[in-house]
Amino acid sequence: MRKGLFITFEGADGCGKTTQIELLDKYLREKGFDTLLTREPGAKGLGVKLREILLNYDGEVSPVAESFLFLADRAQHVDCIIKPALKEGKIILCDRHTDSTVAYQGYGRNLDLDRINYLNNIATSGLKPDSTIVFDIDVETSMSRVGKNKDRMESAGVEFFNRVREGYLEIAKKEPQRVRVINSSDTIENIHKKVVELVEKL
Ligand code: TYD
Numbered sequence: 681m682r683k684g685l686f687i688t689f690e691g692a693d694g695c696g697k698t699t700q701i702e703l704l705d706k707y708l709r710e711k712g713f714d715t716l717l718t719r720e721p722g723a724k725g726l727g728v729k730l731r732e733i734l735l736n737y738d739g740e741v742s743p744v745a746e747s748f749l750f751l752a753d754r755a756q757h758v759d760c761i762i763k764p765a766l767k768e769g770k771i772i773l774c775d776r777h778t779d780s781t782v783a784y785q786g787y788g789r790n791l792d793l794d795r796i797n798y799l800n801n802i803a804t805s806g807l808k809p810d811s812t813i814v815f816d817i818d819v820e821t822s823m824s825r826v827g828k829n830k831d832r833m834e835s836a837g838v839e840f841f842n843r844v845r846e847g848y849l850e851i852a853k854k855e856p857q858r859v860r861v862i863n864s865s866d867t868i869e870n871i872h873k874k875v876v877e878l879v880e881k882l
Contacts, residue, residue, distance in 0.1 A: 683769040685882060686762065686807070688777040691815035692844050693834050694822035695864045696871065700815065701773050703872045704879060708771060716765045719775035721753040723761055730756075735831040743789035747796065750781050754803040763807065778804060779812060779851050779859070784833070787847025788840050808858070811882055813875060814848045815864035 689697045705717045722731025730753040734746070754777070765772055778800040786796040819841045826834050852859040862874050 684766040685771045685811075686766060686774070686809045687772065687879065687882070688774045688779065688809040688812045689815070690776060690779045690783070690812055690848060691864065692783075692817065692819065692822050692841050692848070694825035695815040695817045696825070696868070697813075697815045697864075698775060699868060700813075700871055700875055701775050703868070704875050705773055707872075707876060708773075708879075713771050714769065715771045715773055716761075717773050717775075718757070718761060718765075720757055720777055720780065721750055723757050725760070726756050727753045735833060737832065741832075743785060743791055746789070747781060747785040747791060747799065750785065751799050751803040754778070754781075754800070758804050758807055774809070777809060777812075779814070779848065782851055783844045783847035787850070788836065788844045790843075810858075811878070812859045813878060814852055814859060814861045815871070816845065816848065816861050817864040819845060821865060 689701050691697045701717060705715050708715050720727075721734050722728045730749055734749050734753075762772055762774070781800055782793065782796050785791050786793045819838055823838065823841065849861065852861045860878055862871060862878075864871060866874075
């Protein structure tokens with residue numbers, strides 16, 4: 681039976697979520713909570729291999745094939761890492777999950793959203809995050825944070841990232857109970873405070 685808590689962190693590349701997850705992880709550990717900090721794609725093992733292809737393969741990649749690779753990583757991650765940790769009662773802090781596929785492959789690559797949701801559901805065997813925080817930031821700022829050394833996904837262009845951002849805001853509109861949006865153009869300390877406020881309610 682499920683005992684822990686599953687929180688996912690989402691947003692476009694360069695939104696600052698990785699810094700915030702690490703700060704939250706430290707905060708929760710200091711309070712004595714048992715946490716698992718993990719990520720998609722590429723938490724461990726097979727996922728690391730899939731991540732390497734997803735971020736660095738330099739030939740043509742079809743959007744559907746790309747989706748299946750992210751979904752394969754997710755299925756492996758849920759079955760082998762997330763579910764066992766939930767059973768142990770851990771607080772799972774997951775850097776990207778199902779909403780990334782909706783925002784990037786659905787909105788970004790223009791794939792059918794119902795199909796993405798259906799496939800996400802298969803990859804997770806129906807497991808849903810208890811809560812999701814989206815770090816929202818304008819594309820110009822996030823792209824300048826990413827810098828010049830871009831991986832395959834980060835090289836997708838400004839229009840793509842505008843659609844990704846729009847996608848995240850739509851997801852939050854559709855599921856306001858689960859998904860909260862934090863303005864990520866504030867200082868690291870202020871954003872951390874907002875994250876802690878949201879997580880303490882859980
Ligand atoms: P990563 O370096 O982990 O990015 P970040 O630090 O911004 O989280 O790279 C993951 C990339 O893969 C990122 O560009 C988002 C993208 N992605 C998808 O397109 N679909 C997905 O389902 C997931 C999980 C990630």
